[in-house]
Amino acid sequence: MEKVTTITGVGVPFRRSNVDTDQIIPAVYLKRVTKTGFEDALFAGWRQDPDFVLNQPAYQGARVLVAGSDFGTGSSREHAVWALRDFGFRAVLSPRFGDIFRGNSGKQGLLAGQISEDDTERLWKALEANPGIDMTVDLVERSARIGELTVKFEIDEYTRWRLLEGLDDIGLTLRDEARITEFESTREPWRPRTLPAR
């Protein structure tokens, strides 16, 4: 996984709350069996509207999404993160995220930072005042900057460390493999087993 320290690029004022993962990527796109190539699926329903914010020329090549509260709620589909990533987003800021979405983001190198409602409004105003302006999300400082405006975001320490180091989850866990094996030796015999099939 690539290391993430600072992200600079076009920021999108995404004035919507309660954006669930069905909106981020509708179910029909989940049929693919690959791990990449989901850029066309992102917000597919809304993108048919020419006025939709991501269709505006100013926001082409966007890297940071500033969304309303409860972003990424609903279905656990990780495809939501892949679609954002494939479209070019490297960070999403919101006052509140769906739990599973936030977890998925950290694992795919997409920074999900929590900001206050007031700061969200400030960022939206700054982005709208100057459509297409670059913003910088600094994971070291835990801050987002647009020109003079700097706001702080929150991200849990573990996810931050992993993003900064670019660490892969499974490799990390397998460093503890001896303990897993030891744990397995203590499991009761009546715990369910799927094999042999009965």
Next chain:
Amino acid sequence: MTDAPIASARPRTLAEKVWDKHLVAKGENGNPDLIYIDLHLVHEVTSPQAFDGLRMAGRPVRRPDLTIATEDHNTPTIGIDRPIADRTSRTQIETLRRNCEEFGVRLHSLGDIEQGIVHVVGPQLGLTQPGITVVCGDSHTSTHGAFGAMAFGIGTSEVEHVMATQTLPLKPFKTMAITVNGQLRPGVTAKDIILAVIAKIGTGGGQGYVLEYRGSAIRALSMEGRMTICNMSIEAGARAGMVAPDETTYDYLKGRVHAPQGQDWDDAVAYWETLATDEGARFDAEVILDADELEPFVTWGTNPGQGVSLSQTVPNPAEITDANERSAAERALEYMDLEAGTPMKDIRVDTVFLGSCTNSRVEDLRAAAEIIKGKTKAENIRMLVVPGSARVRLEAEAEGLDKVFLEFGAEWRFAGCSMCLGMNPDQLAPGERCASTSNRNFEGRQGKGGRTHLVSPLVAAATAIRGTLSSPWDLLQDERDSAERISVERISVGAGAPIEEGAK
């Protein structure tokens, strides 16, 4: 290591007990704990990229004997003996078959008696047991918490992680007690409880929590009812929902093929008996609900928290104080093509969907069949009945439920997720309105432009009869009304006759 020493020192909740029991390594310095996973359920949508990841890294599935796969999200519900027409659906299913073969994972394919919705299959095989940890790349894994298991949905990266290590790095969840006291009235079900809970705490209200459902109304529920409630915990934003095991749980499990047997059964029950939340254990939050007051519940909007009692009207967004919720409500009403103030019961429905992992077990089908038996379907309604698994379908057929549905004019389909998410051809057309026993009423969830009202199986059945959103209470009222009409006619005949005679 497995039993944390702090364990006996203070009273613990059910969730804490299951957590402590599965601790492989305690996280230090703010790192997550490493938790052992007892049961990993797999389906075709969220697994291909995980298998792909294993293959790329040259890793095996660590415990195929704790892993089981089924085909459900994409499978057709008619003509299941023919090749799947949709190319991408077919690719996902074929990919699952190849992957299971390659990695030695047990798979129940279309046509197999144990095929069906992953959350129906686990309990039906007796694999879902109290006190275990269950994960699946599907948010409604919370269903299995009905047995007192800790069960939650995970993303595809985590699916790969569990496949490779049989563990997950996790931060402890907070706990919330949802106490439902009292007794449900006839016609009110588990589905109405959970819809009311979500309307009360909101779609984000359970975020970061494991919910434990308690109280006399929960104790009185069957396992199917408890599964319905735990299933929708995720719609309140929670990671998991749980119910402490009791006799109802043991009765359901006993004799199922993968339930413990003989001495193992006794040992298991002895352990299960220790799981209930200790007297004096602290929850981080608590919500109390009165079952006596509950009425059949139905959603009006585009998230499961936007619900009201069926006897009420479509709410007026102008009366909602929170600005975010107000604008969400305005957008929802526009999408749903509803006007504030409309009585919910006046809403005409096009399609009734009885199915999904929330309400497709044989008890659900039985309850709906009892309502519609001998009745006629409203002409404007198309009704789809989709059993949760092939086994449920057979059980229902053995009871003759298929005939009841077919005679009523409903379609009797093969098992799968079907119209719950419309990945197969079972979809709503744009603008079509559906009373659905599933769990999500998001925009376009059941088909692009489709409009979903979440309801219980009883409300689904009554709606199919009356053509508008209705509950069994309305059917009773209809009967009373017509009985009254008949007796009024009799009275007028009886009263009229002597007058006529007298007039002679």
